[in-house]
Amino acid sequence: MTAIIEPRRETQVYGEYEVVVLGGGPAGMAAAVAAARNGRSTILVERYGFLGGMGTAAGVTNFCGLHANVHGEIKQVVHGVADDLLSRIDRLGGLNTPHNLFGKTVAQAYDTAAYNIAADDLMLAAGVHVLFHAWASAIVMDGERRVTTLLVETKSGRRAILGQAFIDASGDGDLCAWAGAKFDKGDGQGNMLYPSTMFRINNVDPVRAGEAWKTIPALMLKAEEEGRYKFPRKTPIIRPQKSGIEWRVNLTQLANEHGDAMDGTDAIELSEAEMLGRRQIAEVAGFLREVPGFEKSYIVDIAPQVGIRETRRIRGQYQLTESDVLDCASFDDTIGVNGWPLELHLKGDVEFRWPKIPESRGFNHLPYRMTVPQGLDNVWVAGRCASMSHEAQSAARVTGACFVMGQAAGIAAHLHLRNASVDVKDLQSRLEHEGAYLGKDVQ
Known part of the structure; x- marks a missing residue:
């Protein structure tokens, strides 16, 4: 026997929300906070009993990509929701001073327990409803382009979460893949970045x-x-x-x-x-x-789970490329920046490829279009499963870029619900008003 037919069932509705966010890593947290702060009823669905994504569940204990080497000077270039989380971790005594890496950039270690507590507080302060221990398993759609429901498995049984806008911050692009969005895996020949256990x-x-x-x-x-x-x-x-x-x-x-x-x-x-x-x-x-x-x-x-670096990458309206990262590309629809180099976990080793440092500004813009899946009307994707090439994903999968994409996706969902579209200039203005850095002042 290779398959069975499940009986038809009636699924209880857990709740109805304007914005449904799948995945409680940096991208999902930033998205949920951004949507809730703009007045949207928001739920954040997380498989574990804590937030933080790979940073806690996979024991990374290290924020990468918050800083960039800008013409030889190390600067924090990711702000907004990220600052709100960092300040909370710091108040709990769980944030390290940034440490030097390869003489070219810095990373910032943290205590995972402090991260967990700080993340809870951030969600509560923003008014985000968090559903822990909920494993997303399927979706329901209205036609081919619009998602209406996220189905989750919980200790209380299967539940349906109804929404008007959805943000896939699952890391694996689960929601988008179920909705029929096109995606890529690896380098085109099946080779993905190797996982690790921390x-x-x-x-x-x-x-x-x-x-x-x-x-x-x-x-x-x-x-x-x-x-x-x-x-x-x-x-x-x-x-x-x-x-x-x-x-x-x-x-x-x-x-x-x-x-x-x-x-x-x-x-x-x-x-x-x-x-x-x-x-x-x-x-x-x-x-x-x-x-x-x-x-x-x-x-x-x-770590509670294996540290996954790459699985599905959803095809968006633009795919960030290796040259975008190494050449510090600019985009008119920038939603923030990535200052991390290519970090390719290849067979038997790790290879870093850097922009020209200190000659360059050391960061690339992240375009809004990389968060917009092709073929879907009310879904955004943020985090390591966003629209990037295999090589570019090795850079923009880290914490800093995930915060950037998540905050932009949350505000975009709000604008879409208000206007049935997203005006990029309005999105950028709101991002800057909420503390984000778009990288438009440095060439």
Whole structure:
């Protein structure tokens, strides 16, 4: 037997909202807050019992893309809703000072518990209705271009959420794919960015460890040459959290039996990836105990889920490209900027490709059109599943760009409901009024 026929059923309506947002990562949070602040009844649907997306569920514990190297000067270039969240995390003592990366940019670590609490407070303050532990499973449409209902599975049973405008911030483009939107996966030959499983270790001696991230690559190479370890990839990302005794570790790479990146939309591969990630973590943690300052370290936390970097990318009215990122492209319909380089997680390693720094302004505009799926009238897409090429997605999938796209999508949904269309100039004006930076002042 390969299939069954389910009986017809009546599904209880959970509620009716003007704006329905699927996915509680940075894009979904920003979208929901932006829509609610513009007076729209808004629900944010999240599969877990907390917000933050890959930043919490996958244990990233690091904001990337909030800053850019602007003609040699590091500046924060993502503002608006992002600032409201950052200030809340900071008040809870959970925000690190931005740390240098490769001498070209910075990233900003945070405590996941503080992030969770701050995100809740941000939603409550904006008047967003949040539905946790709700797994989106299907949609209902009125014709071929208009979504009317999101169906979710909950502990209370299957429920229907009715909406007038929908924002797909699911990461995997689930809602758009169910609605029939065209999408791409990988580089055109099936190769996607490899996932990782993040973990944190505790009981590190911060004085003896020092700047261990500089010495660990050579120690890894020596251990492999001696035949004692074989690492999933070459380039480690190992940095301290705010306490100094706790460090985050990103050194796994999850491949299927063919050596290709695990597919986060394939239930079987996703399950296999979870166990593979934990096996790799046990090996890496053993190696780290050989590093000075890490001798007594232990695994304090493994992320609740695999860190997925790329699955579906929905085809929008414009697809951001690799050259857009590297050439710091400008767009008339800019909704904000991306200052992160290409970060390609390839087989066995990580490859960074940068704009010309410090000669360039170090960021590209993100056009509104990349959030508008082809063929759908009342749906927007924001986050790593937005309209980008495989290479461009490796840059604009990070937190900063997700905040940008989400806030714009939330305001766009509001404008669409008011005017049956979105005037880009009006959208840009509202974004700037609400604190967003559009990057129009730097060439």
